[in-house]
Amino acid sequence: MKRIVLVGGGHSHLHCVKKLKANKQPDIEWVLVSSSRYQYYSGMFSGFVEGLYEESDIRIDLLQLSKWVGIQFIELTISSIDPINNTLYSASGQTISFDYVSFDIGSLNIDPNIPNLANNSIAVKPNHLFPKHINDLRCSKHPVIVGGGASGIEMALSLLAWKKKHTPNDSEVTLVHSSPLLHSTGIRSSKIITQLAHKSGLNVVSKETVATVTKENLITQKGIRINYSHLIYLGGPQASPLFRNSSLPTDSHGFMLIKSTLQNIRYPHIFGAGDCISIESDLNIPKNGVTAVRQGPVLWKNLNRIVQKKDLLEYQPQKNYLALISIGNHHALLIYGTFATSGKWTWHAKNWIDRRFMNQFQT
Numbered sequence: 001m002k003r004i005v006l007v008g009g010g011h012s013h014l015h016c017v018k019k020l021k022a023n024k025q026p027d028i029e030w031v032l033v034s035s036s037r038y039q040y041y042s043g044m045f046s047g048f049v050e051g052l053y054e055e056s057d058i059r060i061d062l063l064q065l066s067k068w069v070g071i072q073f074i075e076l077t078i079s080s081i082d083p084i085n086n087t088l089y090s091a092s093g094q095t096i097s098f099d100y101v102s103f104d105i106g107s108l109n110i111d112p113n114i115p116n117l118a119n120n121s122i123a124v125k126p127n128h129l130f131p132k133h134i135n136d137l138r139c140s141k142h143p144v145i146v147g148g149g150a151s152g153i154e155m156a157l158s159l160l161a162w163k164k165k166h167t168p169n170d171s172e173v174t175l176v177h178s179s180p181l182l183h184s185t186g187i188r189s190s191k192i193i194t195q196l197a198h199k200s201g202l203n204v205v206s207k208e209t210v211a212t213v214t215k216e217n218l219i220t221q222k223g224i225r226i227n228y229s230h231l232i233y234l235g236g237p238q239a240s241p242l243f244r245n246s247s248l249p250t251d252s253h254g255f256m257l258i259k260s261t262l263q264n265i266r267y268p269h270i271f272g273a274g275d276c277i278s279i280e281s282d283l284n285i286p287k288n289g290v291t292a293v294r295q296g297p298v299l300w301k302n303l304n305r306i307v308q309k310k311d312l313l314e315y316q317p318q319k320n321y322l323a324l325i326s327i328g329n330h331h332a333l334l335i336y337g338t339f340a341t342s343g344k345w346t347w348h349a350k351n352w353i354d355r356r357f358m359n360q361f362q363t
């Protein structure tokens, strides 16, 4: 009997757990370990902030899901791994042994290199930390969101949409960013989102990089002070300290380095997927939910194949993928390659895709 431990209830592991319902091998024991019983789906955070979804719409009950497929669920945060003695450790000293382990623990949103950011901003990641801040955020006088990527823009525009609807006389929201908005998705989408952001009444502060944070202000590298009542930093995914603390091979940012078979480059019995890993042969694969979902089927097959001593499959990243960014009031921006368009139907497409994804796991 071999024991496979899945650490983190992220997208790729959700796929593995779902597959177990009909495909459990008698010689493999599966265990799911995650920090929270609930796995929140960040693709629906924007709709949640805007008040279009309830908390129960945007989360998966990992305990129920595990019971449904017949595996053990342990609510625990893993803080380190001993790759030689095949043991996982929690900060409180709890241990879990394994034959094979896979990490799909996502990323963090707070950049540890920005002084005082951790004490003064809202943790959006891990995802289960975010919903408890929703009321404070909506009632906040001068909320500031940092980050010109998809998550920062969605968060700012959905909060603005909620405020305009519920507190129209008090609807200030500021977005601070350094590079052009959505610069990684091309000129057309960047232009469209910049126009939409200005039209919406969002207070956009461009070409500013956060240098440090005080209790009430963020201070940019050019010395500009921006007052905030609540601050959310979405300047790009940050690595969990787990891998560096365990002396596992990582990239320069601390994400676990793996091969295209999703195996750790040094320890073939350690796997990983989603935001928490970087693939050695292509360090630029974007860290987003789409990538994590796509890695799920390869991870599932390879975890089974390694026990059966079969050759492993390689994950092939997609060149183009569909991105749907909610811009408030049941509208979304659709981006595919260099094509971009916005409208109401695109939001309905996003809503349909997101709900269909969640329906698979809300048992």
Ligand SMILES: Cc1cc2nc3c(=O)[nH]c(=O)nc-3n(C[C@H](O)[C@H](O)[C@H](O)COP(=O)(O)OP(=O)(O)OC[C@H]3O[C@@H](n4cnc5c(N)ncnc54)[C@H](O)[C@@H]3O)c2cc1C
Pocket (backbone or CB within 6 Å): 007, 008, 009, 010, 011, 012, 033, 034, 035, 036, 038, 039, 040, 042, 043, 044, 045, 046, 076, 077, 078, 079, 104, 105, 106, 107, 109, 124, 125, 126, 127, 128, 150, 151, 152, 154, 155, 234, 240, 242, 273, 274, 275, 276, 287, 288, 289, 290, 291, 292, 324
């Ligand atoms: C506001 C916002 C909106 C976004 N919107 C989109 C979007 O619309 N589309 C898109 O593709 N991407 C979106 N993203 C990016 C997306 O959230 C991530 O890329 C995606 O969640 C990564 O999935 P994952 O499977 O790696 O991990 P996650 O979905 O983050 O799941 C990780 C899980 O591991 C658990 N965990 C963490 N640490 C530990 C530990 N040490 N021990 C045990 N368990 C642990 C967590 O509790 C969580 O359950 C958004 C991000 C943000 C912040």
